Amino acid sequence: MEATVLEQGVSWSSLKCTGEEGIIVGTDGRLEWLLPWWWEHYSKHNTRPVAFLNFGMSKEKKNWCRERGRLIEVPIYDEIAAPKEEISTEYVAQWEEQEGRQFWECRSAWFKKPFACILSPFKKTVWVDLDCEIRDDISPLFSMNGLALNKREDQTTLGIQEYSSGVISFSWGDPLIEKWANRSLHESAAFRGDQELLSWIIHEEKSVIHLIEERYNWSRTKGDVPGIIIYHWHGEKGRAYIAHELWKKSLKP
Numbered sequence: 001m002e003a004t005v006l007e008q009g010v011s012w013s014s015l016k017c018t019g020e021e022g023i024i025v026g027t028d029g030r031l032e033w034l035l036p037w038w039w040e041h042y043s044k045h046n047t048r049p050v051a052f053l054n055f056g057m058s059k060e061k062k063n064w065c066r067e068r069g070r071l072i073e074v075p076i077y078d079e080i081a082a083p084k085e086e087i088s089t090e091y092v093a094q095w096e097e098q099e100g101r102q103f104w105e106c107r108s109a110w111f112k113k114p115f116a117c118i119l120s121p122f123k124k125t126v127w128v129d130l131d132c133e134i135r136d137d138i139s140p141l142f143s144m145n146g147l148a149l150n151k152r153e154d155q156t157t158l159g160i161q162e163y164s165s166g167v168i169s170f171s172w173g174d175p176l177i178e179k180w181a182n183r184s185l186h187e188s189a190a191f192r193g194d195q196e197l198l199s200w201i202i203h204e205e206k207s208v209i210h211l212i213e214e215r216y217n218w219s220r221t222k223g224d225v226p227g228i229i230i231y232h233w234h235g236e237k238g239r240a241y242i243a244h245e246l247w248k249k250s251l252k253p
Contacts, residue, residue, distance in 0.1 A: 010115065010118055010178070010181055010182065011178060012118065012172065012173045012177075012178055015118070015119065015121075016121065017121065017122070017123055017172045017173075018121045018122060018123070019123050020048075020049060020121075020122050020123060021048055021122055021123065021124040021125075021142050022048050022049040022050060022051060022120070022121070022122035022124075022125060022126075023042070023046070023048055023049070023050045023051070023125070023126050023127075023128060024050070024051045024052075024053060024116060024117070024120050024122070024125055024126075024127050024128075025038065025050065025052060025053065025127070025128055025129070025130055026052070026053030026054070026055050026074065026109075026112065026113065026116040026130075027052075027053075027055055027057060027061075027109070027130050028055035028056035028057065028108070028109045029056050029057055029058050029061075030105065030106075030109070031109070031130060031131075031239075032057045032058060032061040033243075034130040034131060034239070034242065035052075035061060035064065035065070035130065036064075037242060037246060038128075038130045038131075038132070038134075039068060041133050041134045041135065042128075042134045043068075044134075045134060045135070045136050045137050045138075046134065046137060046138060046139075048142075049069055049070070049122075050068065050069035050070070051069055051070040051071075051072050051120065051121055051122070052065035052068075052069055052070065052071050052072070053072050053074050053112075053116035053119065054071060054072065054073050054074060055074055055076075055108075055109050055112045055116075056109075070121065072116075072119050072121070074112050074115050074116055074119060076112050076115050080108060080111050080112060080184065080185065080188065081107035081108045081110065081111045081188045082188045082189035084104055086189050087189050088189075091189075091190075091192075094157065095157075095192045098157070098192075099192070099235075100236065102236065106193075107188070107192075107193060110193040110194045110195075111184045111188050111193070111194050113127070113165060113194045114177065114180040114181035114184045114194055114198075115181050115184070117168065117170065117177050117180070117181070118177055118178060118181045120172065122172065123171065123172050124142050124169075124170075124171055124172070125168075125169070125170055125171075125172070126138065126141045126142065126167065126168065126169050127165075127167065127168040127170075128166070128167055128230070129166040129167070129232065129234070131232065131233045131234055131238055131239055131242065132166060132167065132217070132230050132231070132232050132233070133230065133231040133232075133233060134229070134230050135228060135229055135230065135231060136229045137229075138216065138229060138230065140216075141167070141169045141212065141216060142169065144169045144210050144212070145210055146170075146171070146174070146208065146209070146210050147168070147169070147170045147174055147176050147177070147207070147209055147210065148168070148169040148170070148209070148210040148211065148212050149163040149164060149165065149167065149168050149169075149198075149209065149211070149212055149217075150163065150164055150167070150211055150212040150213070150214055150216070150217045151163060151164070151211065152164045152195070152199070157192060157196060158196060158199060158200060158203075160199065160200070160203040161199070161202075161203065162195065162196065162199040163195060163198065163199050163202065163209065164195060164217055164219075164232075165194055165195035165198055166195075166217050166232050166234060167212060167216055167217040167230060167232075169210075169212065176198075176201065176202070176205075176207055179201055179205075180194075180197065180198050180201060183197060183201065184197060215227055215228050215229050215230070216229050216230050217230055217232055218230060218231050218232060219232055219234065220232060220233050220234060220235075220237075220238045220241075
């Protein structure tokens with residue numbers, strides 16, 4: 001399955017659907033080191049097929065993905081996210097205060113996520129961020145109707161109800177996913193990341209959203225408690241913890 005992003009954008013009608021239920025994840029070369037860690041936790045509890053979306057992986061990791069699932073190229077130029085120089089100084093200051101200056105290198109991959117979703121080959125899809133530790137069966141996420149996410153309470157910036165795009169359940173052909181992808185082409189200068197844009201579209205259109213239970217996208221800032229299905233190690237601090245755990249594991253004989 002291939003798609004080309006033109007000036008007029010993309011649409012579901014140009015793509016094909018396999019009829020299966022499956023998982024999609026995506027990464028570039030900067031975070032591809034998380035793939036084996038993510039896969040180890042996912043495959044321990046789940047068997048649904050996985051499609052890996054290539055945002056700019058190394059040849060080695062692309063081959064690694066092909067051995068475990070389907071590799072799909074995301075035909076989006078790296079500069080899809082508006083650069084810092086094109087963003088208002090007010091937004092720059094606000095975003096850097098929240099995220100730190102290093103977050104700018106992440107934005108290109110963030111704004112590729114909507115296109116990864118529209119390229120999903122599955123009839124019913126669950127997107128999962130690579131820094132999510134899957135601790136159990138996630139089958140209930142496939143039985144949800146429509147677009148499903150969970151609410152975001154921390155560091156909201158828009159003055160509206162915001163949602164996390166770390167875990168998303170959706171059906172092939174969902175018009176909101178299509179709008180999210182196409183507006184990402186032109187409106188990234190007004191939003192810190194993909195989930196703020198998605199939240200704004202939901203607010204603007206008064207869309208009906210189904211809520212994922214918090215235990216399926218649990219923020220690391222809330223600490224570890226029993227019953228968590230997906231523990232989200234988001235942000236630089238979360239990924240630093242994962243790297244430290246992998247380092248300790250590598251030291252064991």
